[in-house]
Amino acid sequence: MKRYYPPQVEAKRQEALFRFYGFEEQWVHSVYALVARENGQKVPIYVGESARPRQRFRSHLKVAYGGRGGSTLLQGELRRRIKKESLIEMHGLAGVGDRVEALSREAGWARALERRGFRLANSWPEHRASSRVAKVPEARMLSSMSLVEAHALGVGLLLVCSHCGLTLPLAPRDLLVGIGSPKLNRFQSLVGCSECGHIMRSRLKLPAGVQAKSVITEPSNEEVVVFLAGIGRV
Numbered sequence: 039m040k041r042y043y044p045p046q047v048e049a050k051r052q053e054a055l056f057r058f059y060g061f062e063e064q065w066v067h068s069v070y071a072l073v074a075r076e077n078g079q080k081v082p083i084y085v086g087e088s089a090r091p092r093q094r095f096r097s098h099l100k101v102a103y104g105g106r107g108g109s110t111l112l113q114g115e116l117r118r119r120i121k122k123e124s125l126i127e128m129h130g131l132a133g134v135g136d137r138v139e140a141l142s143r144e145a146g147w148a149r150a151l152e153r154r155g156f157r158l159a160n161s162w163p164e165h166r167a168s169s170r171v172a173k174v175p176e177a178r179m180l181s182s183m184s185l186v187e188a189h190a191l192g193v194g195l196l197l198v199c200s201h202c203g204l205t206l207p208l209a210p211r212d213l214l215v216g217i218g219s220p221k222l223n224r225f226q227s228l229v230g231c232s233e234c235g236h237i238m239r240s241r242l243k244l245p246a247g248v249q250a251k252s253v254i255t256e257p258s259n260e261e262v263v264v265f266l267a268g269i270g271r272v
């Protein structure tokens with residue numbers, strides 16, 4: 039259902055949709071920054087990744103201008119900024135080929151910007167500048183990667199019973215036929231162990247190439263400078 043906004047709020051939300059910069063058509067997955075503009079200054083407030091950045095921007099703005107709902111750090115931050123009459127912009131930081139790379143670069147960019155003194159509304163611990171986590175955690179991949187993406191990357195899924203140890207390998211290709219392409223963590227807590235009845239947990243089986251991509255890589259200093267210069271911070 040389409041949400042109703044008072045006309046002056048709707049006008050601002052519509053105008054905000056045009057503040058979408060630096061994305062390139064051929065990017066399969068995009069790493070992006072949300073930037074707030076207030077008192078003539080721009081400041082990055084969040085780093086994210088998406089296969090459909092325009093759509094993602096729309097949903098960020100929906101929360102920001104909706105004035106209710108949403109309890110994450112980012113949603114609170116967006117609403118505070120809007121209340122202070124900030125303008126929200128979305129800037130493309132990097133284009134990558136797949137979800138795992140996107141998660142790795144997203145964490146790298148968040149760390150790099152935090153290290154330069156920007157406080158981001160990112161909530162995952164591996165996004166902090168002080169984090170020593172070297173790879174994208176399995177839980178992130180499970181909650182972000184769809185079956186189609188897993189299939190394309192040759193990623194396998196294993197359901198494991200933590201009680202009796204029974205394991206059940208699942209091939210994304212076989213599941214695709216029956217259930218479409220939900221995120222991989224959809225299977226978590228859905229399947230009971232056939233031996234003991236306990237809930238089974240998802241584990242990933244990553245081919246070596248995908249494991250290598252999951253190593254968190256930070257942008258080069260030059261990349262960061264180019265972005266910061268673009269928003270007038272250098």
Ligand SMILES: [Zn+2]
Pocket residue numbers: 199200201202203204231232233234235236
């Ligand atoms: Zn079991």
